[in-house]
Amino acid sequence: MTHLAVPKTYKLYIGGKFPRSESGRTYEVVARDGSFLANAAKASRKDARDAVVAARAAQPGWAGATGYNRGQVLYRIAELLEGRRAQFVLEITSTEGVTAAAAGKQVDAAIDTWVWYAGWADKYVQVAGNANAVSGPYFNISVPEPTGIVAIVAPPDSLLGLVSVVAPAIVSGNxxxxxxxxxxxxxxxxxxxxxxxxxxxxxxxxxxxxxxxEIAPWLASHADVNALDLTGAESLEWVDLQIAAADTLKRVRTPGDFGASLDRIVGFTETKTVWHTKSLI
Amino acid sequence: MTIQTPVALAPAQRALSVLGGDLTERSLRLHLEGLSGVDAVGLEQRAADLGTRSIKTSSKAWALDRIIELIDLTTLEGADTPGKVRSLVAKALTPDASDVTTPRVAAVCVYGDMVPYAVAALGSAHANGGPNGINVAAVATAFPSGRASLRVKLADTADAVAAGADEIDMVIDRGAFLSGRYGQVFDDIVAVKDACRRDNGTHAHLKVILETGELNTYDNVRRASWLAILAGGDFIKTSTGKVAPAATLPVTLLMLEVVRDWHRLTGEHIGVKPAGGIRTSKDAIKYLVTVAETAGEQWLTPSLFRFGASSLLNDVLLQRQKIKTGHYSGPDYVTID
Structure with a gap:
């Protein structure tokens, strides 16, 4: 008996669920040689709005978890990525037209990047924070806190690009x-x-x-988004996005490379400084 | 079996004219139990259909403004303070400080002891029951349970009216209603209506809360609605907001049908107020559609339809800001209650 090909339906991922686009639109994803691969959902501005609502609802809980706990959760994702290695390799070879070896290298790099960022979850505060020297009987302490919701335009380099922008943003609790x-x-x-x-x-x-x-301008101007990562927006009118983001004073990261760096984590934090008396007499 | 002598009920004008001269517990029961049963599946289907209308652009902008004008901005917490009420009134007067064209809400709804603070905070913006300005609504009669003696309920009501309340939201005795003691519920409403009377002959508007979440069946909701109207209620209101489920679209549709039937029968206009659980503009627009399609568009006025809500206002303001500025707004740009 011949096996029937079962094409997969790719949907959005919003609030832990897999909805279709509110608009009902889809588009064809094709392989490098032009052959049909799959239908993917084509998100509308309302999907972006719903995603922001879901992100806002999840933010206090995620930021409230201890750094150690967030680190453990992120490590666990790396384990699961490792288990699905073959699937990712297959998808990358078909969409990007690279060899299996090159795709394998990309998946390994993505997993390594994820683990590297996971390690920072309970450490970045010690590096980016400080006990400031002040002239008086006070402790003066600065600590980084997550900025809130980060809207990201991912780079085209499928898995590695995506992991390299998502992992640093969520490490701190965004x-x-x-x-x-x-x-x-x-x-x-x-x-x-x-x-x-x-x-x-x-x-x-x-x-x-x-x-x-189509979607990025709505996220850039959205008043409930706190930061904008345009790492993958090289081919867009990204200066306009930056201007739209200025209206609500978002933190913006302009297009560029996505190599792993602590700067990507600290860039989406706000510094809180507190004073405390050294003694009560 | 003993034959009971007919128990005469308080002579309410509407009941006398509809049920005939001989107003007794028995004639009231015969009338209420003679109402046709509700087709629950059909009702829910109709409500779901009305909820699928797509309202866009200029109609949506109109609907958002109208929703604000129909809101009874409410705070009914044990932790309410005069300060909380003053901030509620400030929000009622200026819902959106970034846009002065935003309409004002219809009323603020507070507990009876908070009425003097609401009246003082409103100052010259107090409508005093008229169409211009903001009314003060007070919940009374041992809200939300209604478990107190009639004497206490009447004192509660008279107290709120004396303090300057323009509208009284009373709760019916659900225990009595569910036990079939319709006459007792009827007499209570008539007595509370009487307590709404002011010295100068006018009286505060009476909203009768049925607490549909505790009435269990649609048939009961229909009977309670008729009962409240016959006894003299100016408004019928779904819920206290303290019991789940609170207002639902099918229940509101059913109450609007009763109000429509009453209008056809007598020519009189009765108001409807869904309260509790309406939090988004999208939900509120469904209610507007239901009102317009059931009772008619003339019901879309503060004297005949209200939303009992607190968080709804902020969502409507966010939608208004989206229409005005062209980009999505966020909760940082409206006031926190």
Missing amino acids: TVVVIASETAPLSAISLAEVLATSDVPGGVINILTGSAA
């Missing part, structure tokens, strides 16, 4: 709405399947597929 690569969204949705079976609370990571040019 929640994210990420627009996956338009041409290579498959690994983004597979990552969502990993997240859905992990310990990450629903809404911490929300993944939209579709046109970044």
Whole structure:
């Protein structure tokens, strides 16, 4: 008996669920050679709005978890990624047209990046925070705190690009709405399947597929988004996005490389400084 | 079996004209139990259909403004303070400080002991029951349970009216209603209506809360609605907001049908107030559609339809800001209650 091909339906990932686009739209994802791979949901501005609502609802709980706990949750995702290695390799070879060896290298790099950022969860505060010297009988302490919701335009390099922008944003306790690569969204949705079976609370990571040019302006101007990561927005009118974000004083990261760095974590935090008396007499 | 002598009820004008001269517990029971049963599946289907209308652009902008004008901005917490009431009134007067064209709400709804603070805070904006300005509504009659003697309930009501309340939200005795003691519920409402009378002959508007979440069946909701109207209620209100489920679309649709039937029968307009659980503009717009399609568009006025809500206002303001500025707004841009 011949096996019937079962094409997979790729949907959005919002608030821990896999909804279709509110608009009902889909678009074809094709392989590098032009052959049909899958239909993916084409997110609308209302999907972006719903994602922000889900991210806002999840933010206090995620930020309230201890750094150690967040680290454990992130490590667990790395374990699950490792278990799905073959699937990711297959998706990357088909969408990006690279060899299995190159795809394998990308998946390994993505997992390594994830583990590297997970390690920072209970350490970045010690590095980025400080006990400031002040002239008086006071402790003066600065600590970084998550900024809130980060909207991200992911780079086109499917899995590695996505992991490199999402992991640093959530390490500190932010929640994210990420627009996956338009041409290579498959690994983004597979990552969502990993997240859905992990310990990450629903809404911490929300993944939209579709046109970044269409959705990003709505996220950039959204008053309930606190920061904008334009790492993958090189091909968009990203200066306009930056201008739209200025209205609500968002933190903005302009397009550039996505190498692992502590700066990516600290860039989406706010510094809180407190004074406390050294003694009570 | 003993034959009971007919128990005469308080002579309420409407009941006398509809039920005939001989107003007794028995004639009231015969009338209420003679109402046709409610087709629950049909009712829910109709409500669901009315909820699927797509309201866009200019109609949506109109609907949002109208929703604000229909809101009874409410705070009914044990932790209420005069300060909390003053901030509620400030919000009622200026819902959105970033846009002065935002309409004002219909009324503020507070506990009876908070009425003097609400009246003082409103100052010249106090409507005094008229159409211009903001009314003060007070919940009375041992809200939300209604478990007190009639003497206490009447004192509670008279106290709120004396303090300047323009509208009284009373609760019916659900225990008596469910036990079939319709006459007792009827007499209570008539007595409270009487307690709403002011010295100058006018009286505070009476809203009768049925607490539909405790009435169990749609048939009971229909009977309670008729009962409240016959006894003299100016408004019928779904819920206290303290019992789940609070207002639902099917229950509100059913009450609107009763109000429509009453209008056809007597030409008189009775108001409806869904309260509790309406938190989003989307939900509120469904209610507007239901009102317009059931009772008619002339019911979309503060004297005939109200939303009992607190968090609804903020969601409506966010939607208004979205329409005005063209980008999504966030909870940081409206006041916290």
